[in-house]
Amino acid sequence: MNDNSPVLPRRTAVAGTVAVCGLASACARYGGPNTPQPDTIAGEDTGGGATGDVLGLASDVPVGGGTVFRDREIVVTQPSEGVFRGFSALCTHQGCVVTGVADGTINCDCHNSKFGVGDGAVLAGPAPEPLAAQQVSVTADGKLVTGGAPPDTTAQTTEPPAETTEQTTTEPAPPPLASTSDIPVGGGTVFADQEIVITQPTRGDIRCFSAVCTHQGCLVSTVAGGTINCDCHGSKFAIADGSVTAGPAPEPLGEREILVEDGRISLP
Numbered sequence: 127m128n129d130n131s132p133v134l135p136r137r138t139a140v141a142g143t144v145a146v147c148g149l150a151s152a153c154a155r156y157g158g159p160n161t162p163q164p165d166t167i168a169g170e171d172t173g174g175g176a177t178g179d180v181l182g183l184a185s186d187v188p189v190g191g192g193t194v195f196r197d198r199e200i201v202v203t204q205p206s207e208g209v210f211r212g213f214s215a216l217c218t219h220q221g222c223v224v225t226g227v228a229d230g231t232i233n234c235d236c237h238n239s240k241f242g243v244g245d246g247a248v249l250a251g252p253a254p255e256p257l258a259a260q261q262v263s264v265t266a267d268g269k270l271v272t273g274g275a276p277p278d279t280t281a282q283t284t285e286p287p288a289e290t291t292e293q294t295t296t297e298p299a300p301p302p303l304a305s306t307s308d309i310p311v312g313g314g315t316v317f318a319d320q321e322i323v324i325t326q327p328t329r330g331d332i333r334c335f336s337a338v339c340t341h342q343g344c345l346v347s348t349v350a351g352g353t354i355n356c357d358c359h360g361s362k363f364a365i366a367d368g369s370v371t372a373g374p375a376p377e378p379l380g381e382r383e384i385l386v387e388d389g390r391i392s393l394p
């Protein structure tokens with residue numbers, strides 16, 4: 127493998143098991159777009175019956191249009207009154223987060239792809255595939271939540287929760303992602319499936335960053351010439367710390383947690 131290592135194919139994020147940081151102090155916990163996050167909407171709760179994360183109020187999603195929840199990388203549409211649809215907000219062209227919903231389509235301004243609000247189908251532009259469907263639902267008090275319909279809490283009993291003492295404790299070790307020898311010294315490798323880029327600025331110094339460009343959310347393309355490069359609009363990031371060295375990106379790439387053990391690199 128060399129500095130121009132190809133971007134590996136993208137797929138659903140890998141579920142983590144044991145969280146142990148094998149890096150220098152700069153590590154941060156990895157959380158991809160499919161990683162459930164705690165409810166982070168200030169002042170909101172899950173209404174006592176929601177099964178997922180609260181996105182906002184269903185009433186804020188316009189009929190015939192939709193709303194992009196950039197933080198969650200979800201777009202929710204309301205093609206007709208009371209019918210809500212959820213889609214991944216990651217454009218299937220080069221991974222930008224879609225820009226907005228207007229004139230009846232979900233629009234990605236990176237290269238002008240457009241998707242239907244009803245089914246996420248490609249209506250225009252270079253995107254090769256529809257937006258992936260994501261389940262969303264509306265709680266009894268009108269909140270949009272990720273996942274399926276919240277449980278009916280009107281018939282709650284006073285029974286204690288089921289015993290959970292038989293939990294499995296023999297999680298298999300995560301499969302290695304690569305060997306440290308696979309990562310070019312002075313360069314790095316983009317792992318598109320996991321949306322991370324692993325670098326090795328100097329021999330034995332393995333670092334990991336988000337591969338999602340902080341400009342408009344494209345996946346970075348390559349590690350070459352001593353920088354991590356996003357070909358969407360030419361941003362470049364330093365392999366040592368992810369800082370911006372060129373281009374329109376406003377912020378460094380976020381650091382991500384990985385495990386490095388016996389020369390093998392894996393996700394926690």
Ligand code: FES
Nearest residue numbers: 217219220234237
């Ligand atoms: S049109 Fe969306 S990333 Fe190119």
Ligand code: FES
Nearest residue numbers: 339341342356359
């Ligand atoms: S998305 Fe614009 S430079 Fe990366």
